[in-house]
Amino acid sequence: MYNIMTPGPTKVRENVRMARSLETTNPDLDESFYEDYRAVCKQISRLMHTKNETYLLSGEGILGLEAACASLTEQRDRVLIIDNGIFGKGFKEFVELYGGKPVVYTCDYHTPVNEKELETYLEKDHDFVYATLVHCDTPSGVLNDLSALCPLLKKYGILTVVDSVAGMFGEVVNVDQSQIDILCGGSQKVLSAPAGMTFVTVSDDAKKRMRYRTQPIASFYCNLQNFEGYYEKKWFPYTMPISDIYGVKVALENVEQDKNIIKRHQKIARATREAIKEAGLQLYLKDGYASTVTVFYVPDGMLDTEIIEYMKKNYNILIAGCFDALAGKVLRIGHMGENANQKDVADTLYALSKTLNALGYRLPCDMKESFKKHLNES
Numbered sequence: 001m002y003n004i005m006t007p008g009p010t011k012v013r014e015n016v017r018m019a020r021s022l023e024t025t026n027p028d029l030d031e032s033f034y035e036d037y038r039a040v041c042k043q044i045s046r047l048m049h050t051k052n053e054t055y056l057l058s059g060e061g062i063l064g065l066e067a068a069c070a071s072l073t074e075q076r077d078r079v080l081i082i083d084n085g086i087f088g089k090g091f092k093e094f095v096e097l098y099g100g101k102p103v104v105y106t107c108d109y110h111t112p113v114n115e116k117e118l119e120t121y122l123e124k125d126h127d128f129v130y131a132t133l134v135h136c137d138t139p140s141g142v143l144n145d146l147s148a149l150c151p152l153l154k155k156y157g158i159l160t161v162v163d164s165v166a167g168m169f170g171e172v173v174n175v176d177q178s179q180i181d182i183l184c185g186g187s188q189k190v191l192s193a194p195a196g197m198t199f200v201t202v203s204d205d206a207k208k209r210m211r212y213r214t215q216p217i218a219s220f221y222c223n224l225q226n227f228e229g230y231y232e233k234k235w236f237p238y239t240m241p242i243s244d245i246y247g248v249k250v251a252l253e254n255v256e257q258d259k260n261i262i263k264r265h266q267k268i269a270r271a272t273r274e275a276i277k278e279a280g281l282q283l284y285l286k287d288g289y290a291s292t293v294t295v296f297y298v299p300d301g302m303l304d305t306e307i308i309e310y311m312k313k314n315y316n317i318l319i320a321g322c323f324d325a326l327a328g329k330v331l332r333i334g335h336m337g338e339n340a341n342q343k344d345v346a347d348t349l350y351a352l353s354k355t356l357n358a359l360g361y362r363l364p365c366d367m368k369e370s371f372k373k374h375l376n377e378s
C-alpha cells in the first residue's frame with residue numbers, strides 16, 4: 001500500500017479501524033443506537049461551535065452537498081453559486097437538478113472570494129434563496145473566509161450552504177458566529193475516517209425553509225427533512241451504517257483530544273509552501289492558502305503523471321494530480337488529519353526532490369531540509 005499523501009481520503013488510525021470492527025446491534029430497533037447516534041451528532045455540533053443540530057448521512061461527502069441543495073431548492077428559485085474553484089462551480093449542477101435557477105458569481109481562482117466585491121455585487125442583486133460557498137476548494141487549495149462572507153450573505157436574507165468537507169477540523173469553523181445555515185462535512189478528509197459518511201449541521205432558518213416549502217423535496221435519500229425528529233420518533237429514514245458511525249465516533253474523539261490540531265496544520269502547511277518556493281516551484285495560489293493541502297504547478301516540460309508514477313514506484317508515496325480545468329496543470333500534496341505530521345510530509349518532500357532530480361529538473365535545494373528549517377522557525 002502507498003503512503004497516501006493526497007487531499008483525502010487520508011490515512012485511518014488503528015483505533016478508528018478497530019472501532020469499525022466492533023460487534024453491532026440493530027440500529028433501527030435498538031434504542032441504545034439512537035443515543036449513540038445523537039451523541040456523535042452532538043459532538044460534531046460542539047466541535048463546529050454551534051447549537052444547530054447535526055445529521056450524519058450514509059454516503060460520501062458529495063451526498064451532503066446534494067442533500068443541502070435538494071432540501072432547500074424549489075422550482076425556479078434563484079440560487080447564488082459562489083465560484084472561485086472547481087467544487088464551488090460544481091454546486092450549479094445540483095441546483096439545476098432540483099429545478100433551481102443558478103446564478104454563477106465567478107471570481108479569480110487564485111485568491112479567496114473578496115468580501116468587498118461580493119458586497120458590491122449583492123447591493124445590486126440579492127434576490128437569492130440561498131448561496132453556496134466552498135470553505136477549502138481542494139483542487140486549488142484556496143481558503144475562503146466564512147466568518148466574513150456568510151454573515152454578509154445573511155445580512156441580505158440569503159441562506160448559506162457551505163462545503164467544508166476539506167476544511168473542517170483542520171481550519172477554524174464557527175458555525176454560529178458565521179451564521180452558516182447548512183455546513184457540510186465528510187469522514188475521509190481531516191477527520192481521517194474511511195470515506196462513506198457525510199454530516200450536515202442545519203440551522204433553524206434552514207429547517208423553516210424546508211418545513212414551509214410549497215413543493216415536496218424531489219428526493220428521498222437527499223431529503224434532510226426526513227431526519228427531523230428522528231430521536232423522538234425513534235425512526236431513521238433508512239438503516240444507519242452502524243460500523244461507519246462507530247468509526248466516525250472514535251475519529252472525532254481523536255480530533256477532540258488533539259488540542260493543537262489547527263496550529264499543527266498551519267505550521268506544516270506554511271513550511272511545505274516555503275519548501276516548494278525555495279525549490280523554485282510555483283504555488284498555484286497568490287494568497288489565501290488552506291492548511292490542509294498545497295497545490296503547485298507541474299514544472300514546465302514535465303508531466304504530472306510521470307512525477308506521480310515515479311514517486312509511487314520508487315518511494316511508495318502517492319500524491320495527487322488534479323481534474324477538470326486544472327487537470328495536468330498542478331500537483332497536490334495533502335497534509336490533512338493523520339497526514340498532517342512532520343515525518344510524512346518530510347518523506348514526501350524528500351521523495352519529490354529525488355523524483356524531480358531524476359526526471360531532469362535541477363532543484364536548488366533539498367525540499368526536506370528546507371521544510372525542516374521552516375518548521376522550526378514558526
Ligand SMILES: *Cc1c(COP(=O)(O)O)cnc(C)c1O
Pocket residue numbers: 008060061062087134136137138163164165166186189
Ligand atoms: C473531497 C471533497 C468533497 C467530496 O468529494 P469527493 O470528490 O467525492 O471526494 C467535496 N468537497 C470538497 C471541497 C472536497 O475536498
